[in-house]
Every structure is written in structure tokens, then in C-alpha cells.
Amino acid sequence: MSFVEYGDTIKDGDTAIVFLGHESMFPVKVQHGTVTQTKYGVIRHSTDLIGKKYGSKVTCSKGGWVFILHPTPELWTMNLPHRTQILYSTDISIITMMLELKPGSIVCESGTGSGSLSHALIRTVAPTGHLYTVEFHQQRAEKAREEFREHGVEHLVTVTNQDVCKNGFGVSNIADAVFLDIPSPWEAIGHAKSALKAEGGRICSFSPCIEQVQRTCLAMEEYGFTEINTLEILLRVYNVRTISLQIPDLGKAAEDNSSTGFDSSSPSHQDSLCANLQQGTVQFKSGVPLREVVGHTGYLTFATKS
Amino acid sequence: IREGDCAVLKRDEVFKAVSVLRRRKIIFEKQWFYLDNAIGHIYGTTFEVTSGGNLQPKQEGEETTTEAKEAGTDNRNIVDDGKSQKLTHDDIKALKDKGIKGQEIVQQLIENSTTFRDKTEFAQDKYIKKKRKKYEAIITIVKPSTRILSTMYYAREPGKINHLRYDTLAQMLTLGNIHAGTKMIVMETCAGLVLGAVMERMGGYGSIIQMYPGGGPVRAATSCFGFPKAFFENLHEFPLSKVQSVLCGTFSAEPEEMPLLEEESNGLSEEKQQETEEEPAAETAMEEQDTMDISAEGVELKDSKEKENKENVREKQMKQWERRKKLKEAAALLREKNADGLIVASKFHPTPLLLSLLEFVAPSRPFVVYCQYKEPLLDCYTKLRERGGVINLKLSESWLRNYQVLPDRSHPKLTMSGGGGYLLSGTTVLLEQGRAEGSSSQAPKLEEPSSKRCKLQEFPC
Numbered sequence: 086m087s088f089v090e091y092g093d094t095i096k097d098g099d100t101a102i103v104f105l106g107h108e109s110m111f112p113v114k115v116q117h118g119t120v121t122q123t124k125y126g127v128i129r130h131s132t133d134l135i136g137k138k139y140g141s142k143v144t145c146s147k148g149g150w151v152f153i154l155h156p157t158p159e160l161w162t163m164n165l166p167h168r169t170q171i172l173y174s175t176d177i178s179i180i181t182m183m184l185e186l187k188p189g190s191i192v193c194e195s196g197t198g199s200g201s202l203s204h205a206l207i208r209t210v211a212p213t214g215h216l217y218t219v220e221f222h223q224q225r226a227e228k229a230r231e232e233f234r235e236h237g238v239e240h241l242v243t244v245t246n247q248d249v250c251k252n253g254f255g256v257s258n259i260a261d262a263v264f265l266d267i268p269s270p271w272e273a274i275g276h277a278k279s280a281l282k283a284e285g286g287r288i289c290s291f292s293p294c295i296e297q298v299q300r301t302c303l304a305m306e307e308y309g310f311t312e313i314n315t316l317e318i319l320l321r322v323y324n325v326r327t328i329s330l331q332i333p334d335l336g337k338a339a340e341d342n343s344s345t346g347f348d349s350s351s352p353s354h355q356d357s358l359c360a361n362l363q364q365g366t367v368q369f370k371s372g373v374p375l376r377e378v379v380g381h382t383g384y385l386t387f388a389t390k391s
Numbered sequence: 392i393r394e395g396d397c398a399v400l401k402r403d404e405v406f407k408a409v410s411v412l413r414r415r416k417i418i419f420e421k422q423w424f425y426l427d428n429a430i431g432h433i434y435g436t437t438f439e440v441t442s443g444g445n446l447q448p449k450q451e452g453e454e455t456t457t458e459a460k461e462a463g464t465d466n467r468n469i470v471d472d473g474k475s476q477k478l479t480h481d482d483i484k485a486l487k488d489k490g491i492k493g494q495e496i497v498q499q500l501i502e503n504s505t506t507f508r509d510k511t512e513f514a515q516d517k518y519i520k521k522k523r524k525k526y527e528a529i530i531t532i533v534k535p536s537t538r539i540l541s542t543m544y545y546a547r548e549p550g551k552i553n554h555l556r557y558d559t560l561a562q563m564l565t566l567g568n569i570h571a572g573t574k575m576i577v578m579e580t581c582a583g584l585v586l587g588a589v590m591e592r593m594g595g596y597g598s599i600i601q602m603y604p605g606g607g608p609v610r611a612a613t614s615c616f617g618f619p620k621a622f623f624e625n626l627h628e629f630p631l632s633k634v635q636s637v638l639c640g641t642f643s644a645e646p647e648e649m650p651l652l653e654e655e656s657n658g659l660s661e662e663k664q665q666e667t668e669e670e671p672a673a674e675t676a677m678e679e680q681d682t683m684d685i686s687a688e689g690v691e692l693k694d695s696k697e698k699e700n701k702e703n704v705r706e707k708q709m710k711q712w713e714r715r716k717k718l719k720e721a722a723a724l725l726r727e728k729n730a731d732g733l734i735v736a737s738k739f740h741p742t743p744l745l746l747s748l749l750e751f752v753a754p755s756r757p758f759v760v761y762c763q764y765k766e767p768l769l770d771c772y773t774k775l776r777e778r779g780g781v782i783n784l785k786l787s788e789s790w791l792r793n794y795q796v797l798p799d800r801s802h803p804k805l806t807m808s809g810g811g812g813y814l815l816s817g818t819t820v821l822l823e824q825g826r827a828e829g830s831s832s833q834a835p836k837l838e839e840p841s842s843k844r845c846k847l848q849e850f851p852c
Contacts, residue, residue, distance in 0.1 A: 089571075089572070091573065091753075091756070093729075104782060138754060138755075140753070140755030140756075140818075140819060140820040140821045141754070141821050142820070142821065152782055152820050154818060154820075155755040155756075157568045157757065158568070159566065159568060159757075177565060178561040178564065178565035178566070179561045181565060182537055182538050182557070182564065183538055183561075185536045185537070185538050187592055188571040188592075188593070188595075188596060189594060205565070208570045209570060211570060211571055211572075212571055212572065212596065213594075284434075284435075285433075285434075295796075295801055298796055298801070299796060299798065299801060302796045303798070313796075314793070315794040315796045316791060316793045316794065317792045317794065318789055318790065318791050318792075319792075321788045321790060322785060322786065323765070323788070324786075325769050325773065325784075325786055370773065372765050372768075372786055372813075384794065386796070391435030
């Protein structure tokens with residue numbers, strides 16, 4: 086297993102995702118002799134996991150079962166231990182496409198935070214690209230390094246512990262793209278420009294507040310970035326349900342019944358109506374929006390250096 | 392920019408994909424020009440169209456700011472009498488015909504506008520921008536990418552890509568965990584745009600099996616990407632109509648019967664269909680003519696014709712053989728049933744496609760289905776639940792909102808909703824034998840009640 090390469094079977098040292106049911110899952114580090122507790126009972130790694138295929142159903146001690154899934158950046162995003170606020174897959178997907186990332190791309194990122202976006206970036210630029218990520222918080226930088234090692238992607242990423250606004254990305258003229266998720270991105274635009282290749286590249290900045298966006302856009306213009314574009318993307322998730330709505334009683338049945346004696350020319354019509362009324366409901370499938378949804382994550386500002 | 396490149400022209404927010412050729416007239420946004428002068432410049436260079444259709448690289452910082460820094464505060468005294476512009480239509484046309492630079496025309500328009508000075512600063516700005524857009528023909532030549540091509544297709548020909556908006560395509564690539572080294576199955580009727588997007592993300596590593604309806608895969612959009620030849624080496628195609636035979640295991644017998652059948656019926660009808668997609672049309676036309684010749688004047692020029700004929704037949708056989716080899720290869724890849732993902736974005740009903748094609752996907756792999764409409768995906772969701780072997784099913788839609796960000800004038804630009812289509816995504820798991828009894832008793836546990844499902848994704852701020 087690695088985050089950039091699928092494997093068939095679960096091995097010692099892998100990070101796997103235990104899937105319990107709807108949106109309920111957690112990551113485990115597979116280790117010989119270790120056990121994991123779930124609400125359906127105990128999972129013994131040596132016998133229940135190692136050697137099994139990813140996607141298998143694993144029966145726990147209480148008779149309940151779970152599925153074991155191969156890790157992907159998207160599953161990781163939903164399960165990772167938060168050290169900061171993170172970016173979710175909806176924003177990540179548009180960032181990846183708008184920054185034109187692909188295998189071989191060189192990307193600069195700051196800050197690393199909890200590594201949610203980092204994993205997705207590494208997945209996309211592998212096997213020939215590289216991620217230079219800058220995190221000014223020493224403990225977070227350490228933790229990120231450790232995770233990248235565990236996930237078998239350390240060769241694709243360099244974590245630097247410094248302040249990007251003061252010291253930049255530690256590289257110059259090599260990046261195809263730069264991503265900023267820091268409180269004052271406008272202070273890092275100059276460093277971003279020098280990190281990008283001489284022939285140009287793309288930049289993206291993520292900010293929750295419009296005032297931050299405003300200052301960032303001005304800074305981008307000042308540094309000669311073009312195609313400056315701010316957008317916001319939101320995900321709407323639907324639950325699939327069978328809905329039944331009651332038929333109101335408008336007294337039509339009684340009327341129809343009373344007329345039965347007089348008019349017998351349309352018995353079939355009456356039959357169907359009666360059947361409907363007996364049931365009293367109409368059923369249909371619907372995609373129902375969730376009761377509460379994410380209304381805002383952040384504004385994404387993209388621009389081109391050319 | 393080199394000759395023969397695939398490039399994209401950009402004027403404001405309008406795109407057009409072209410191939411760069413010498414002495415070839417290109418019409419874009421009501422203007423015509425040649426790309427000759429663009430050759431040798433780097434991508435992202437901005438050009439101005441001059442008379443005679445030549446492109447001239449535009450220098451930066453050339454922008455003239457109107458010296459008139461006078462401005463009004465509101466529009467209480469501005470009356471729309473239709474007489475504020477002192478230049479007439481004919482005057483403007485004359486200026487244009489004289490080949491005067493767009494910039495100067497704009498300047499003249501401003502000078503001859505009686506109300507310009509009374510307008511607020513913001514309104515002046517807006518006026519200049521509008522006029523510039525009209526009279527200054529500035530074109531940027533950019534390198535094709537999924538970002539640019541999907542934006543272009545959604546704006547220009549949404550019908551051809553089933554109204555798949557670019558943010559939805561971005562979701563598909565991420566949810567499908569598309570990356571180098573994977574073995575993907577793609578079924579699309581989006582002019583090859585989705586295929587191109589997948590190819591870009593795989594960077595030539597791994598393999599793709601494109602399932603196609605009818606005579607052959609459509610790759611009009613794919614060719615706009617300008618991928619290197621190597622990217623096509625591991626791109627396979629397989630006809631949708633033969634999926635069932637692969638699943639039943641009856642497929643292998645077919646190719647052996649085909650030569651006989653083809654020889655009898657002169658074997659052209661089916662083959663030609665495929666060829667039109669894969670090879671330049673000219674070749675097919677030539678072949679067609681050859682066969683006609685053979686039947687008509689075959690007797691007269693017997694010797695030479697026969698020779699040609701033989702070569703022709705051999706060539707055809709070679710092609711057939713090659714095609715069959717590729718077909719077999721694709722079938723073999725499918726039969727391994729270990730694909731790393733499935734991407735569907737077509738005009739067809741998604742349910743039968745999913746139920747069949749998921750058979751080829753390994754367990755613990757993502758799949759994503761796009762549909763312009765929500766209802767077929769509701770049906771698909773239900774059928775997949777009945778079938779089993781999938782978890783984490785999610786029906787979603789993304790909304791995209793663009794912003795105008797200017798000092799003191801920031802606001803949302805336009806909402807795009809509804810038109811971007813819907814996605815159904817999920818993860819495959821091992822489908823167990825005798826799961827019928829198992830699932831009926833256990834299913835309720837997995838499918839949590841509605842109240843629990845509504846749980847909002849954790850979002851600490």
C-alpha cells in the first residue's frame with residue numbers, strides 16, 4: 086500500500102480505513118499483534134487484516150462486521166487527525182484542476198496544516214513531480230513529515246519549517262504552481278512569484294474572508310499576475326429516499342360510489358381510483374438535501390504568472 | 392509555440408482550440424488572422440491583431456490611462472438623450488477602416504463623450520473597459536489543459552459534453568482518485584473531453600480502457616490536448632456491445648469467426664466505421680475508391696491491378712489483424728477484473744452501464760458516474776444497493792459562484808447552479824458468495840436510519 090499506488094492485500098505497516106457504516110470510518114495502522122476496538126467488537130490485525138484483500142468484509146469479535154478499505158487521499162481527508170482546519174475534497178478538486186496539476190508538476194504549498202491537501206497534491210504529481218510544503222509551526226511540520234513517511238510518499242515531498250511570508254518557499258524558479266492557505270496571503274505573493282518558473286505558472290490562494298481576498302487580488306495585480314479570478318465552490322449532497330405522500334380525501338370516493346348505480350360505463354376508471362384511495366398514498370423516489378449543509382468554506386483566488 | 396502544436400486562443404473569457412499551422416486563416420470572435428507570427432513565442436503571450444491579419448506581440452504597460460481624472464459623484468444630472476456621443480457610426484467605421492489602433496479609437500470615444508466627465512470614477516472605469524473589449528482586439532495564446540478545454544467546451548458546446556460543467560469534471564477526477572499508474576475504465580460520450588482529462592492526470596503511466604458505443608470512440612476533444620504519442624500506447628478501446636460476451640466468457644470465440652464473415656461480405660461495412668474514427672478520412676476514401684476500381688475495370692488493367700489489389704488486401708489484413716490484436720488485448724485487460732476505477736459520463740442511462748462495468752473493477756476502488764439529470768442516478772443508487780458490492784454511495788452536485796473583486800466593488804458575479812449535472816460516487820467492496828442471506832439480516836445495520844445519516848460533516852471553525 087501507498088497513497089500513490091494501489092496494492093491488493095493488506096500488509097504489516099499499512100494505513101487502512103475501517104468502514105463501519107454510513108460516513109462512519111476511521112484509519113488504522115496495521116501492525117502484527119495489535120488489536121483495534123470497534124463498536125462491533127475487536128479486530129485482531131495479525132489474523133483479521135494482514136494478508137486479506139482490500140475491500141474485504143472482516144468479522145469482528147461480537148459477530149458484527151466492517152469493511153477494510155485501501156487508503157486514498159479522499160478517504161484520508163475524511164478521517165485524518167485534525168491539527169488545524171482542513172480543506173475538503175470539493176475545494177481540493179477545483180484547486181487541482183485550476184492549478185493544472187498532473188504527473189510531473191512541481192508544487193509549492195503553505196501552510197501544510199494537517200496535510201489534507203498535501204496528500205491529494207502528492208497523489209496527483211507522482212511519480213515524477215514534487216511538493217515543497219512550508220509550515221511555520223514546528224510540531225505540525227514534524228507530524229506531517231512522520232505521516233508522509235508512514236504513507237510511503239516521503240520521496241515526493243519536502244517539508245520546510247519556516248515562515249513563508251518572511252522566508253518564502255526555500256526554492257526559486259522551479260514551481261509550476263503555488264498554493265497559499267495562510268492568514269495573510271498578500272504578504273507571500275512576492276515569494277510565490279519567485280518560486281514559480283520563469284516561463285510562468287499558476288497560483289491559488291484560499292481565504293475565508295472577502296477582505297483577505299481583496300488584499301490578495303491587489304497584491305497579485307501589483308506583482309503582474311494575470312487572469313485573476315475568484316470563485317467559490319459548494320457541494321450539495323442528496324439522500325436518496327422513497328417518499329410517500331398521502332392522497333387528500335376530497336369526498337370524491339363517496340360521490341363516485343353514489344353514482345355507481347346510475348353510470349356503469351367506466352368501471353375500470355373507478356377501480357383504479359378506489360385502489361388508489363384504499364392505499365391512500367403515492368410513492369416516489371427523491372433526492373433530499375441534507376438538513377444542514379456547508380454554506381461557506383473559503384474563496385479561491387486563481388491567477389497566472391506569464 | 393511551435394508549428395503543428397495544439398493551442399487555445401483566448402480573448403477575455405472566450406476560448407477557441409486551434410492547431411498552429413502556417414498560412415492558415417483563423418476566424419475568432421469576428422476577426423480573422425494568421426498564426427504565423429505567434430510561432431516561436433512562449434505560451435501565455437498576448438497578441439494584437441493588426442491589419443492584414445498579422446499578430447503583433449503586445450508590450451506590457453502600454454496601457455494609457457485617461458488623464459481626465461475629473462469625475463462626478465452621482466448620476467442625478469445625467470440624462471439619456473442618446474446624444475452624448477458626438478461621433479457617429481460612420482465616423483467610427485471610418486476610424487476602423489483607416490486601421491487606427493483600437494486604443495486610439497477608445498480614446499477618441501472618450502473625448503467625444505459629453506457625459507464622460509460627469510460619470511463617477513467607477514462608471515468611467517466600466518465605460519473604458521466596455522469600449523476596450525469592443526475595439527481592442529487582444530488575443531492570448533495559451534497551452535491546452537483540462538482547465539481551459541473544459542471551460543471552453545462548457546461555454547461553447549455544452550450539448551456535446553452533456554452539460555458537464557468544469558467543476559463537476561474536477562470532482563470526478565478527484566473522487567475517482569485518478570493518478571499515474573492506475574488501470575482505469577472510462578465510458579464517456581463527452582467528445583473525448585473526460586478521456587483527455589483522465590489521460591492528463593495519468594501522465595502516460597498506467598492504462599485506460601475506453602468503452603465506446605457504436606462504431607468507434609469519439610476523441611475530438613482529446614486531440615485538442617496535444618498529448619504526446621506515448622500517451623496513446625496504453626490507451627485501449629473496447630466496444631460496449633461486446634461487454635456482455637466478455638462477462639459470459641463467450642467473447643474469445645468471436646474473432647476467429649470474423650475473418651470468414653468479412654471475406655464473404657467483402658468485410659468493409661463494419662471495418663470502415665471503425666476506421667473513420669481512428670484514421671484520417673482520406674485513407675478510407677482511397678480504400679473505397681480502390682475497391683470500386685477493382686470491380687469496374689478489374690479486367691482491363693488486370694496485371695497491375697491485381698498486384699495493387701494484393702497489396703491492398705494484405706494491408707487491409709494487416710490492419711484487421713492489428714485491430715483484432717488490440718481488441719483482444721483490451722478484452723484480456725477487462726477479463727482480469729482488476730481495474731482501479733470506473734468513470735462514466737454519457738448520454739445513456741447509467742444503471743445498466745454501472746451494473747455491467749462494475750464487474751471489471753477490483754474491490755476497494757472508487758467509481759464515479761455523471762448524469763445531467765438527478766432521477767436516473769436515484770434509480771442507479773437503488774439498483775446498486777440491491778446488487779451490493781458497493782459502499783459509501785453519495786449523490787452530489789456542486790455549485791460554483793464567481794466573484795468580481797475590485798476595491799469597494801466586490802460582489803458575486805453569477806450563480807451557476809442546476810446546469811452542472813449530478814454525480815453518484817462510491818467504493819467497491821468484495822461481493823461475497825451467498826450474500827443474499829447475509830445481507831438481508833445485516834443490511835439494516837449498515838444502512839443507518841435517516842436521522843443518523845443527516846449528520847453534518849464535522850466542520851470546526
